[in-house]
Amino acid sequence: MSEKGTGTSIVSTLTFMKEVILANRSTGALAPSSKALAEMVTNSADVANARVIVEFGPGTGVFTKVIERKMRPDALFIALEVNPEFVKATRKSCRKVHVYHDGAQNTRKYLQQHGVEHCDTIISGLPWSRFSDELQDEILDATFDVLRPGGKFITFAYSASPLLPSGKKFFKGKLQRKFKRVTRSKQIWKNFPPSVVYVCQKG
Numbered sequence: 001m002s003e004k005g006t007g008t009s010i011v012s013t014l015t016f017m018k019e020v021i022l023a024n025r026s027t028g029a030l031a032p033s034s035k036a037l038a039e040m041v042t043n044s045a046d047v048a049n050a051r052v053i054v055e056f057g058p059g060t061g062v063f064t065k066v067i068e069r070k071m072r073p074d075a076l077f078i079a080l081e082v083n084p085e086f087v088k089a090t091r092k093s094c095r096k097v098h099v100y101h102d103g104a105q106n107t108r109k110y111l112q113q114h115g116v117e118h119c120d121t122i123i124s125g126l127p128w129s130r131f132s133d134e135l136q137d138e139i140l141d142a143t144f145d146v147l148r149p150g151g152k153f154i155t156f157a158y159s160a161s162p163l164l165p166s167g168k169k170f171f172k173g174k175l176q177r178k179f180k181r182v183t184r185s186k187q188i189w190k191n192f193p194p195s196v197v198y199v200c201q202k203g
Contacts, residue, residue, distance in 0.1 A: 037197070041154055042066045046120075051075055054079070055067065057125040060090065064097055080102050081102075157196055159194045
């Protein structure tokens with residue numbers, strides 16, 4: 001890795017850790033996602049063939065950078081982030097994405113600003129277990145609404161999360177009821193903490 005790349009990585013990590021402490025409720029991760037998780041998530045989302053891509057909660061842009069690298073030259077890529085520091089970090093490092101400082105439940109507003117009604121895939125880095133039932137439902141409803149038929153919604157969880165009451169209620173309950181098909185990946189050990197990826201397809 002170049003000296004410039006190393007410096008950028010260190011700054012992103014420091015920004016992330018600072019925001020974990022200051023914005024604990026909206027930042028659910030303990031550390032930035034790994035390359036292995038980013039590859040699994042973006043491959044599952046089939047971003048290389050998507051015309052319209054949405055990302056929820058890009059953080060400092062770990063998934064965002066991989067999406068940028070893989071996406072079609074003519075794709076529209078929108079990201080929504082509620083943390084202003086993460087918005088600034090992602091805008092600076094990811095020039096091909098339209099990053100908006102807003103919640104995921106308002107996705108349709110920004111799609112319409114770009115002249116589209118639906119997207120092909122949504123990638124989420126949101127900390128679902130930290131949200132209220134009402135906010136979970138609001139975001140899931142918005143997600144389902146803006147996905148085209150057959151579109152994919154990709155999210156992930158630390159391996160232990162679906163075993164906890166709040167995680168079980170969301171990942172084994174709400175996702176299964178909302179989407180026609182939900183599949184879960186094998187455990188991704190090359191992430192801290194180890195994680196699993198959920199691929200949800202709209203019927």
